[in-house]
Amino acid sequence: MLSFVHVVPRAAHVLPSKESLDFPGERRLRQRVEFNAVMVGKGLPNKCFVIYQRANEVGVSRLGIVASKRVMPTAVARNLAKRTVREAFRQLFPVECALDVVVRVRRPVRREAVAECRESLTQLFQAVQA
Numbered sequence: 838m839l840s841f842v843h844v845v846p847r848a849a850h851v852l853p854s855k856e857s858l859d860f861p862g863e864r865r866l867r868q869r870v871e872f873n874a875v876m877v878g879k880g881l882p883n884k885c886f887v888i889y890q891r892a893n894e895v896g897v898s899r900l901g902i903v904a905s906k907r908v909m910p911t912a913v914a915r916n917l918a919k920r921t922v923r924e925a926f927r928q929l930f931p932v933e934c935a936l937d938v939v940v941r942v943r944r945p946v947r948r949e950a951v952a953e954c955r956e957s958l959t960q961l962f963q964a965v966q967a
Contacts, residue, residue, distance in 0.1 A: 860927050866901030866937060875901065875939045881961055885946070885954050886922075888961045889939040898934040900926045903941040918946040918954075925958040930966070938965065 866872055880887040893899065902922050904915040922940045930938070946954045 860923055863895075864897055864899050864932070866899050866939065871899075871937065872901050872903070872939055875937045876941075880941070881964060882943070883957050883961060885942070885944055885957050886961060887941045887943060888965055889941070890965050891937045893935055893937045896935050897932050898926075898930045899937050900930075901937070901939040903939060905942070908942060909945045914945045914947075915942075917948065917951070918942045921946055921951055921954055922958065925955055925962065929959060929962045934966065936965070938962075 866875070875891045876889045878889060878891070880889045882888075900923065902919050904918045906915070909915045909918060922942070926938065926940075930936075940958075
């Protein structure tokens with residue numbers, strides 16, 4: 838006699854809920870015109886990133902990320918940089934801030950240095966909000 842056992846994948850118990858990781862489309866800059874409007878002024882640089890900001894009329898804070906192939910040749914490095922920036926923005930920027938922010942990555946984000954890059958992003962985001 839065969840009996841079937843329902844096995845729950847281990848990852849299902851470890852992953853946080855979908856709600857906490859949500860970054861909806863209305864909080865993203867998508868079009869070139871929006872990026873260009875924000876990047877007109879002088880940016881706030883540090884060794885890893887440059888942040889440009891501009892007030893918006895939408896009423897929510899929005900993020901745009903520039904991670905060029907010239908700076909980071911591999912897609913893995915670009916995706917890690919974008920995930921790091923997006924997560925820091927989601928945690929540190931309130932939705933009702935009403936700023937458009939563009940983050941340009943200046944150097945590759947290595948897996949070993951994610952904490953250091955996140956700290957530099959935290960400092961830049963706090964300077965932008967002040």
